[in-house]
Amino acid sequence: MKYIILISIISVAYGTPGGAPDCVDRPLGHNGGNNPQTGPSGVTISADESGDGSVFITVTADTPFKGILITSTAAxxxxxxxxxxxxxxxxxxxxxxSSDLKSEVSAIFVKADPASKAEFNLIVVRDFETYWTEIKFSS
Structure with missing residues (x-):
């Protein structure tokens, strides 16, 4: 008996509507060959620190976005x-x-050492082809 196996591989890049995969530093599955944007992102970041080492982060955008990723190398x-x-x-x-449009998100980062400086990296995805990486900010 002869078997013919037909394998078809279709490579389609999908965004991640349920959030970024764990521990990535750039949007995976995005861009369809497009590079990150290099112009202004239209995003305003506020990182207000309290005396106990908590950093209250608010990201506000002029144009709504679908995805966001904030990471820190601080403990x-x-x-x-x-x-x-x-x-x-x-x-x-x-x-x-989710990939629902957002104009503002807020989070809190609690530093292990209240006296230390926390640095953050932000990625914002407006849509499948429009995203910014390496948006740095600190407390």
Whole structure:
């Protein structure tokens, strides 16, 4: 008996509507060959630190976005306030829970050492082809 196996591989890049895969530092499955944007992102970041080492982060966008990823190399942990469309990642980071449009998200980062400086990396995905990486900010 002869068997013919036909294998068809179709490579299609999909976004990750349920959030970024754990511990990534750039959007996977995005761009269809497009590079990250190099111009202004239209995003405003506020990182207000309290005396106990908590950093209250708010990301506001002029144009709504679908995806977000915030990571930190600092020792500590993120907290997601109730009602925010964010979820924790296995590494020190947070990402979106759906691809619904968002104009503002908020999170809290609690530093392990309140006296230390925390640095963050932000990725914002407006749509499948329009995204910004390496948006750095600190506490």
């Amino acid at each position: 500590g942990q993120f907290l997601v306030p109730d009602g925010q469309p964010l979820q924790l990642m296995l590494c020190t980071g947070i990402t979106h829970v």
